[in-house]
Amino acid sequence: MDVVSPELNSSLPDEIMDTEAMAMEEDPPAETPAPSSHSAAEPAQVPMETEVPEIVSLCPATAPTQKTEALTTLTATDSALCGVSAGTQLVVTSSSSSGPKMATGTAAVTAAQPGSPVVGQSVAKLSAPFAPTSPANHQLIINKVAADGKSPAAALLKQEGQKLLVTGLSKTGQPIVLALPNTWSKPATSQGAGADAKTQPTQFKVVSAGTKPITKKTPVSTAGPMITKLIITKALNNKGLTSQATVTPVVTGRVLAQSTPVTPPRTITIGETISTTPQSLSSSASSNSKVAISPLKSPSKVTVAAQPPNSPQKPMAVPLNVALGQQILTVQQTASTSPAKAGSSQSTAQTVKPVQTVAVGGVNTSQFKTIIPLATPPNVQQIQVPGSRFHYVRLVTATTGNTAQTANACTTTNPTTIQPAKPMVMNTAAVRMSVPIVPAQTVKQVVPKPMTSAAQVVSSSQTQQRLIMPAAPLPQIQPNLTNLPPGTVLAPAPGSGNMGYAVLPAQYVTQLQQSTFVTLASSSGFSAPSSIQTQARLPLNGLSPSEATSRPRKPCNCTKSQCLKLYCDCFANGEFCNNCNCVNCFNNLDHESDRLKAIKACLDRNPVAFKPKIGKGKEGESERRHSKGCNCKKSGCLKNYCECYEAKIMCSSICKCVGCKNFEESPERKTLMHLADAAEVRVQQQTAAKTKLSSQISDLLTRTTPAISSGGGKLPYTFVTKEVAEATCDCLLEQARKAERYNQPQAVAERLILEEFGHCLRRIISSAAKAKTDCSINC
Template sequence: MDVVSPELNSLLPDEIMDTEAIEEIPHSQSDGSASQSEPTSDLSVPMETDAPVSSESLSICSNATSLEHIQTAPSITISTSSTLFTIKPAMATSTLTAPFAISAANHQIILNKLASSQASEAAKAAGTPSQVIKQDGQKLLVTAIGKTGQPIVLQLPHTGSKPGVSQTSGDTKSPTPQFKVVTIGGRELKPVVGSTGNQVTTLQAQQLKTVQIPKKTPASSAAPIKFIITKTVNSKGLSPQTSVTPVIPGRVMTQTQAMSPKTITLSESHNTTIQSFPGKKIAISPLKSPSKVTVVSVASPTSNPSQKSVALPVNVALSQQILAVQQSTPASPVKVATSQSTAQSIKPVQSVGVGGGSQFKTIIPLATQPNVQQIQVPGSRFHYVRLVTATTASSGGQPSTVNTSKPLVVNTGTVRMSVPVVQAQTMKQVAPKPLTSAPQVVTATQNQQRLIMPATPLPQIQPNFNLPPGTVLASATGGSNVGYAVVPAQYVTQLQQSQFVTLASSSGFQASSSIQTQAKLPYNGVSATETTSRPRKPCNCTKSQCLKLYCDCFANGEFCNNCNCNNCFNNLEHEMDRLKAIKTCLDRNPEAFKPKIGKGKEGESDRRHSKGCNCKRSGCLKNYCECYEKKKFAEHLASNQGVLYIYLIVFLLPYTFVTKEVLEATCECLLEQAKRADQTRQPQAEAERMILEEFGHCLMSIIASAGKAKADCASINC
C-alpha cells in the first residue's frame, strides 16, 4: 500500500497534525479520536465544503446561489454551469439536499442539475431517500454520505433489481455492478465490502480516510451511514462487470468497467482484485495543513493493461467528507477523469478535491504532468493549477485504451471543480474581492475544463484580498473558455518534479499578480509589490540540508522548490528525513513553524507569534530584524491607500450619493482601522475583521446620510 507507512506517520508529531483551525473551530470529528468508527449523528460536523457563516462573517458575494450552499452545513457541493448542488452530510437518513442527475454521454458522467422525475420515482421505489442520478438507462442512487468512520457506499444495482437493494458482491460475474465506497474514519479500515479477494487498505488513522470501492456486499450495504450510488445496468445490455478495483488508499477510488458509450463509469474494472497503487503519493504537508492529512497513494503505475478504469478520486479527510467533483462538458474533449490503469491515466483534474478539517484541500494527481501546469503566485498561499485544454490533456495522458477505457468525466459545463469550502476563519476574512466574482463559485459558460489560473495577470490590487479556498473565478470575458479556480493547495509545487503532490490548505490572504509561468518563481515568493512580508526567495542552504530552521523554506513548512540549496532534503524524496527534522524542531519548540512577525503569510496571522527580536547591533534597522519587517508591514498598509480607494470607488460609485469626499473619508477610516489593528498587533484575521467592521460602519453612515439627505430634500420639495 502506498499510504504513508505507520512508521512515517508515527513520526508526525501531534503538533503538526493538529491544526489551529481545528483548535479554533472545534469539530466534533475534528481530531483523530473522533474519527473512530463510532458513528455520530451530529450534523453539525462540518465538512470540507462547510462554509460556516457566523454572525461575524462578512462576505461579499455576488452569487447568492453559491453562498446559499456554502452556508449549508456539511455538504458536498457540485457546481454546474449555473447551479450548485449540495449534498448534505450524511446521517443514516441523510439525503441529498438538492436533486441532481448524472447523465452519461460519450463515456462521460455528467452531473445535471435537474433530477428527473423518473429518477425520483426510482429513488422512491428503492425506499431510500436517495438521490437519483440518471444516466441513460442507468441510475445512481445516492442515499447518503457516510460520516467519518462510516462507510460510504456506491452501489450500482442492476436494472432489474431494486435500487438500493444490496446485490451480491464479490462476484465479478454478478450482473449487478455495485460500487461501494467505504470511508475509513478510524484507524482501521474495515473491509465493509465483502468481495472476495479484495484487500482492504488500512490507513493510518489519524489522518487518512480511505475510500474504497470494493464490491458491495449486502451486509455492508446495511451499514448505518452510507453513501450509495445505485446504477441500473445499462439498457443496452452490456453486462456490467462488477469487478472491484483497487482501493486507493486515502482518496482515490477507482473502478474500471468495460462499458458502452452510455455507460456510467464510476470505476469499473476487469480486475476483480483490489489493487494498491504504490509509488503514487499525495503528500500533504503537515505543517501548513490544518488538517491531519498526510500521504495517500493515488494510482498504480503497474495496473493491468486490461483494466479499463476510471479514476474517481475521493478524498475523505478526517471527520469531514467532501466530494468534489470535477466536471466538464460532454462536448469537451478534455476528459479529466481517466483510467487508473496507469499512473499516467489519472488526470490531475479528475482528482477530487477533498478536504479535511475546516479547510479546503485539493488533491491533484500528478500522473500526467502535461495536463497540469502549476503556477505559483508569489505571495499567495494558493497554488494555482492550470489544466490544459481538453485537446492537450487527452493527447497527453489518455491511455491508449481509449476504445475500451471510458474515462469518467463529471461535467458541469463551466466550472469544473469547485469545493466551495471556506473555513470559518476564512469567511471572516472575505474581503472586497467581490467586485466581480462570488466568493465561492462563479460559473460561466465554458466548454473546456480548466482549473484555475488566471491566464492574464490579475489586477495589482488583488493581493490585498482574500480568495477563499475553493473559489472559482469566472473569466472576465463571459464567452471565454477560461475559468479560474483557486486551488488552495499550497504544496502542489512538486508537480513536475516528482510524482508526489504535496497538498496543504491555507487561507491565503494575498494573491499577487498572476504569473503564467510557474517555473522560476520562488516557491513561496512574494510579489514584487508585496512588501508586507519578506519575499520568499530560493534558499541557499548548503549544510543544513534544508532541514533546519535556518532554511526559510523549511521554516515555513514548505518544500524547497527552485532553490539553490545543496544536498537538499526538504522534499518529498526525503520525506522521512524531513518529518524527522520537523519532529525534532517541534520537540524543541512547538511553535517553531509558526510564522514570525513579518514573515507570516497573510491569512494566517493568527498563527503568528509575537516573539521579539534580539537585535544588538543593527538597531532593528536591518532586515535581520523581525521588527523591522513588521514596520514595513505597517508601511505597506498605508501604501495600499490607493488600492483601497480604487476598490471603494468601484464598490460605492454606483451610488450617486457617494461623493468623492465620501469615498476619501471611507478610505481614510478603513486605513485608520487598519493602522489601529496593526498598532495593537492584532492578528491578520482580526485586523481584517476590524477593517470590514469599520467598512460596515462606514456604509451604515453613508446610507444614513443618504437617507437623511433624501428626506431633507423631500421636505423641501427639491
C-alpha cells in the first residue's frame, strides 16, 4: 500500500506524527523474525519518544507471500504499552480458538496465524502462532507476554491494571476491537500454544469483522519517524468463518497491509469481551483502570473507542455515500446493538464496517484521537487529535477489488440501506490522507445542518451521508497540515496517482461522527451516548467542552471577504459556511481551489492561524488564556469586542490592551459578571418555568382530554358541557328572578347569583370527578 510520502508525514501534525511515528523501517517484513522467535525474551528495540510513553506497535511484518491491503490501524500511546514495547515482545496471535483457552497474563500479544511472519522488530512484535481453531470463533487473542516473564513492561501493566480498548475497522471494513481488561494483573490460565505457553499473559481478545480478500499488495510505508504510539494493524482471515486469522504485515507507521478473504465482521477484544466492559467507551476517559493510548502524556490511561462488531440481529446500517471527484463511494456503517455478540465469532454479520473509530483518550477525557476509516475505498479515518481544534480525516485508498467487495458486503448486510453509488476507482496505491477537517466544537451531538451546497455533504437522513469532493484535481498545495483547516485537498503522495488529501468540512465529520458514534453506541453495549459526547467535547477556544458543544455555530455575514479570510468565523474555525448569510461565499467545496489558496495564504501569514487562540497559560497563571493577547483600547476589555472577554477569560500579561478592566479584582468585571450571572439565572429560570408550564399544560391536556362519546360530543371529563352551561344559566336566572320577585336590592341579587354559581361549580366539579372515577374503573 502506498503511504504518505515522508514529506507529508513530516508536515503532519504532531499528534498524527506520533501515531505514525512507529514506522518500523528497521525491519522489513521479509526480515521479520518468526513468531516463535518473537515470543522469546528478546526485547524489541523500541524507540522511545519523549514524555509520551513508549508506544507499542503491533505491526506484524508482512509475509512475503502475502498480498495484503492496509487494514485497520490502531494507534495508541500508552505508558503501559510503551513499557511493553520497550521491554517486551508483543506477539499477536489470532486464533479462532475460544478465548478461555487462551493463555493470559503475559505481556505478549500474539496473533494467531500459523506460519505468518510476525512483528516488526522495532517494537512489539506480532506473531501468529495460533492453531487455527474453530472458525466460528473468530477471536484474535493478543497476549502480552514478557519475554522472560519479568519484563518491566509486563509488570507495569499488571501494576496498573489498565484496560485497553481498541476498536477499529480493518481496511476492508472489518471492525476490530482490542480490549485490554482492567484485570491485567490477574493471571490467567497459561496458554498452551506458542512460546508464550510459559507465561501467563493477560488475554487480549481480538474479534474482528471478516476481512475481504485483498488482491493487491500494497507497499508498506516505512517512512517517518518511529511512532510513539501503538499501531496495531491486522488483517483477519475469516473466510467462511473458518479461515484462520492472518496477521499480516504491518505497517510501520501508518498503514497496514494485509490480505484476507472477506468474512463477517470481527471484533477484537483484548482481555475481555466487549460485553464485559460495557463501560469502556463511556467511561473510558475517566476510568483509571484503563490504559490510555494517547498521543499526549497520559501514561496511565488508554482509551480507545471501539468499533462495535456488526450484529446480524440488530444491525444499524449507515450507508455513507462519498463522492470523491466525480465518483461516489458508498460506505455503510453497521452497528450492533448486542454487545454480547461482539466477542463471538458469530459476529458474523456479513456486513462490513466501513467506519472505524479509534479514540485515544487522554487523562480526564479531554484528549482523544479518533480514527474513523471508511470501509470503502478510500478509507476515511477520522482522527480527532487532542488539543487540536480540527479533526483529521485520514483517507486511505483501497484497491478496486476491495471496493467492489465492500459494496457487496454492504449490500449483503443491509440491502435496504445501500445507496446506489459508483465505486470509486482508486489507484492501487493506497494513499493516506491526514488533514484537519473539523474544529472540535463541531463534533457535537447536534443535528448537523443541511448542506446548502450540492458539492457538500448531503445528509438525507441519519443513516445516509454523502461526501462529494471536487472532481477536478486540486492544486498541488501542501500547506502546513498541522494548522490546516478543513476543506483542504493535499497533493497526492508519490505513486498515489490522482489521489490527494481531501479535507472534509466540519459538517461532514459531524455527520460522519454521529453516525459512527451511533453505530458504536448501539453495538457493543457501551453507553455510547456518553462516550460519544465525551469524545466530541474538546476544548475550543477556551470554551469548555460543554459550552462548545452546546453552542451552535453562528452563521457569518461576510460580504467582502468571500469567507476566505480569517474575518470569517466559519473559515477561521475551519468550517465550511453553512446556512450563513454571507455574500459571494467561497468557503465551500465549490470553490475548493480558492479555499485552499486562502488557507495557504493564511498559514503563510500565520502558521498557527487555525489553532485555537485560547490555550493554556504559563504555569501559575490562569488555566486558559489568549495565545496572543488582546489589543483593546476602548472597550476596557469588558465587551465582546475583546477576545479575552468573549472567551470568558481574563486578560493576561501578554495582552496589550489599554485601560483593561478584565482582571480578577476589577470591580467593573465583577459587576458585569454578576449581571451576566443574574441574567443567565433569569434566563434559566424562565426556561425552566416555560418548560414546567408546558409540561403541566401537556399533562393537563393529556389527563383531561375527553374521549368523544358516541352521543354527540359529550365528554366524560369536560367540566362544562353545553347542557351544564345551560342548566347553570337557568339556575342563575332563577336566582335573579327570585331576587326580583322579592324586590331584593341589586347587591343581594348579585350575591344570590354568585352563590348559586358557586353551588353550580361545585356540583359540576363533583360530577366530573365522579365521572372520571367511574371511567377509570370501567376502563
